[in-house]
Amino acid sequence: MPTKTYLSLLRQLASCYQAFESYSAGHIRSLGLTPAQFDLIVTLGNTAGMNFKELGEKTLITKGTLTGVVDRLVAKGLVRRLASATDGRSQVVQLTEKGAALFARVFPAHLEHLKPAFARFGSSDLEQAEATLLRLRQAFEEARGRGN
């Protein structure tokens, strides 16, 4: 396999993600949230809440950072901390009423913001693209698992 080929694929992946991020982040910031904060709100949306460990696994934010991100969302009144009923060391983070209302308002709005980008994609295009990305992701995860 020629080096040049996978290198240009990687460049495309990075450019594509950056294009998505820059398109998406502009809208998120206009809501007064950072991408990490939005990620947390969306992860907590339509759930009864979850502890820091689960939240860290889903968002890929490490626990030290997570404390700070949650602090800022608490300060905005969007989430609250509750003691876990089953584990005295553990806390549950959940959306407040205000946070749930924000989620209910901004998540659909964010999807509407993203939707026009897919105007020319039919459902088979979408499925094919998703399959390609899945395969690529698994390739990285396997290589990582092999300790490369």
Added chain:
Amino acid sequence: MPTKTYLSLLRQLASCYQAFESYSAGHIRSLGLTPAQFDLIVTLGNTAGMNFKELGEKTLITKGTLTGVVDRLVAKGLVRRLASATDGRSQVVQLTEKGAALFARVFPAHLEHLKPAFARFGSSDLEQAEATLLRLRQAFEEARGRGN
């Protein structure tokens, strides 16, 4: 088009990029560089240098941030600033001998690190994946250009 479909494609894109980033960033940090610094070194590699404006366009780092990133690379002795010959306001950033030597050593090593992930991709797989990402990227750029 069902909302669910493009949403899951976007999740795949984010997961895929994160898998790449985490696989790639580990290696970059082991070289004592941050991803942004590595990006700059690679961008400047095999060139005679470029000014801040060009550098910002290629790396998508805004000019305010760029001053700081370049400062840190200057402190490491990897790049230098030169006054532009043609524009008194402008400066050219170029790799020092030490920076060029680092580039010559780490860029191929980084490609070797990435290569095993593509073990099961044939050249038609790579081309197809690249075409998919290109199409997706253009969709975001067009939507952004339309001011969505």
Added chain:
DNA sequence: TATTGTTATACTCTATAACTATA
């Protein structure tokens, strides 16, 4: 007047590790 790069401000995220309270 517009552009290039610097500086300043204030915030946010990252990595790491020591620490506490509980399991």
Added chain:
DNA sequence: TATAGTTATAGAGTATAACAATA
């Protein structure tokens, strides 16, 4: 001993805007 979350530290990227020098 191990785990959940907090705190502390130091560094790095982000957005924004004001600014000096030059075009």
